[in-house]
Amino acid sequence: MLPFIDLAAQQARIKPGLDAAIARVLAHGGYVMGPEVRELEARLAVFCGATRALSCANGTDALALPLMAWGIGAGDAVFCPSFTFAATPEVIPWTGATPVFVDILPETYNLDPAHLDAAIEAVRSQGALKPAAVIAVDLFGQTADYPAIAAVCRKHGLKLIADCAQSFGATLNGRHPIHWADAATTSFFPAKPLGCYGDGGAVMVKDDALWNRMDSLRVHGKAVTGDGATNGHDPRYLNARIGMNSRLDTLQAAILLEKLAVFENEISLRQPIADRYAEALAPVCRSVPRVIAGGVSTWAQYVIEHRNRDGLATHLKARGVPTAVYYPVPMHRQTPYAGFPRGPGGLPVSEAKADRVLALPMHPYLTPDIQDQIIDAVRGFNG
Numbered sequence: 001m002l003p004f005i006d007l008a009a010q011q012a013r014i015k016p017g018l019d020a021a022i023a024r025v026l027a028h029g030g031y032v033m034g035p036e037v038r039e040l041e042a043r044l045a046v047f048c049g050a051t052r053a054l055s056c057a058n059g060t061d062a063l064a065l066p067l068m069a070w071g072i073g074a075g076d077a078v079f080c081p082s083f084t085f086a087a088t089p090e091v092i093p094w095t096g097a098t099p100v101f102v103d104i105l106p107e108t109y110n111l112d113p114a115h116l117d118a119a120i121e122a123v124r125s126q127g128a129l130k131p132a133a134v135i136a137v138d139l140f141g142q143t144a145d146y147p148a149i150a151a152v153c154r155k156h157g158l159k160l161i162a163d164c165a166q167s168f169g170a171t172l173n174g175r176h177p178i179h180w181a182d183a184a185t186t187s188f189f190p191a192k193p194l195g196c197y198g199d200g201g202a203v204m205v206k207d208d209a210l211w212n213r214m215d216s217l218r219v220h221g222k223a224v225t226g227d228g229a230t231n232g233h234d235p236r237y238l239n240a241r242i243g244m245n246s247r248l249d250t251l252q253a254a255i256l257l258e259k260l261a262v263f264e265n266e267i268s269l270r271q272p273i274a275d276r277y278a279e280a281l282a283p284v285c286r287s288v289p290r291v292i293a294g295g296v297s298t299w300a301q302y303v304i305e306h307r308n309r310d311g312l313a314t315h316l317k318a319r320g321v322p323t324a325v326y327y328p329v330p331m332h333r334q335t336p337y338a339g340f341p342r343g344p345g346g347l348p349v350s351e352a353k354a355d356r357v358l359a360l361p362m363h364p365y366l367t368p369d370i371q372d373q374i375i376d377a378v379r380g381f382n383g
């Protein structure tokens with residue numbers, strides 16, 4: 001079986017730097033919140049044009065932290081897509097708020113701004129919940145339509161989080177999502193475009209006060225600037241709010257610094273592979289991915305649609321080509337989420353996509369030979 005994502009090829013490329021970076025951490029011994037964590041935060045902010053970046057334990061906590069920092073809770077509505085990974089809606093009930101599911105655009109799989117607007121209007125006119133925030137997701141590596149989504153958020157006075165777990169590094173008109181969002185989050189899960197060797201996450205922001213509140217929340221609500229006098233006490237043992245433990249390990253930060261150094265190049269290596277797939281597979285698939293005008297995708301996933309998706313997956317598996325289905329059941333159809341509200345008219349696009357999507361192997365180190373093997377296997381399916 002071919003690898004779905006070839007992390008070994010990437011590791012071979014940067015091994016000397018990784019070994020040295022890990023050895024440096026072992027030598028200084030600052031395993032938690034060490035100097036590499038601070039350096040990574042500074043570099044992430046510069047990379048995507050944010051004022052500041054705050055690292056944390058994973059991409060799920062990265063979504064929860066801004067919601068908590070804004071005081072979102074019971075009685076608030078947070079709008080998000082249903083066609084996403086569970087982490088996106090999951091953090092909303094953690095705070096006591098209610099997720100409201102919004103449909104996606106058929107071409108990009110990302111939030112439909114018109115349906116978002118209608119969903120906010122409907123919640124507002126029903127009066128039971130107060131619209132508070134939107135979590136837009138950049139599915140499969142490309143940004144959502146942030147100019148349109150941010151305009152809807154501004155119109156209704158809502159905060160906007162960009163869930164960039166799958167798209168960190170992607171741009172729209174040359175800008176990263178934090179340009180439009182109040183907070184942009186990412187995951188460093190190993191399979192993500194910028195991944196570490198364990199769990200990790202980060203939140204990018206444009207506002208020091210928000211960064212400070214999240215810095216407090218990630219360390220059990222420790223006292224931070226703005227929380228008043230510490231009277232000589234260690235601020236870690238003065239707890240200004242109820243927080244959590246969500247720190248990034250120094251070893252993971254050291255690994256990420258090495259990976260960040262080749263990340264732009266890796267993004268550029270993925271594009272010709274996506275182009276080649278598109279040209280070869282468009283004639284035999286129901287659809288191949290389309291990137292929003294002005295967008296650069298990081299191609300976290302290469303997702304085709306096929307009318308006999310399951311038949312094609314079985315055929316490919318027999319030929320050593322692994323595939324994955326993201327996502328087989330939209331969140332509003334999953335038991336714990338089935339009772340939450342949906343935008344007017346329901347979520348027909350999300351429901352239709354779940355039966356057709358199939359992700360093919362995609363990573364920066366897919367050689368032309370392996371691309372051929374995958375393309376030939378797809379083209380050879382007659383089902």
Ligand SMILES: Cc1ncc(COP(=O)(O)O)c(C=O)c1O
Pocket residue numbers: 058059060061084085087088137163165166186187188189199200201
């Ligand atoms: C869209 C999306 N959001 C959030 C997450 C959560 O990231 P993590 O697994 O690091 O908690 C993921 C992870 O797969 C994701 O795909």
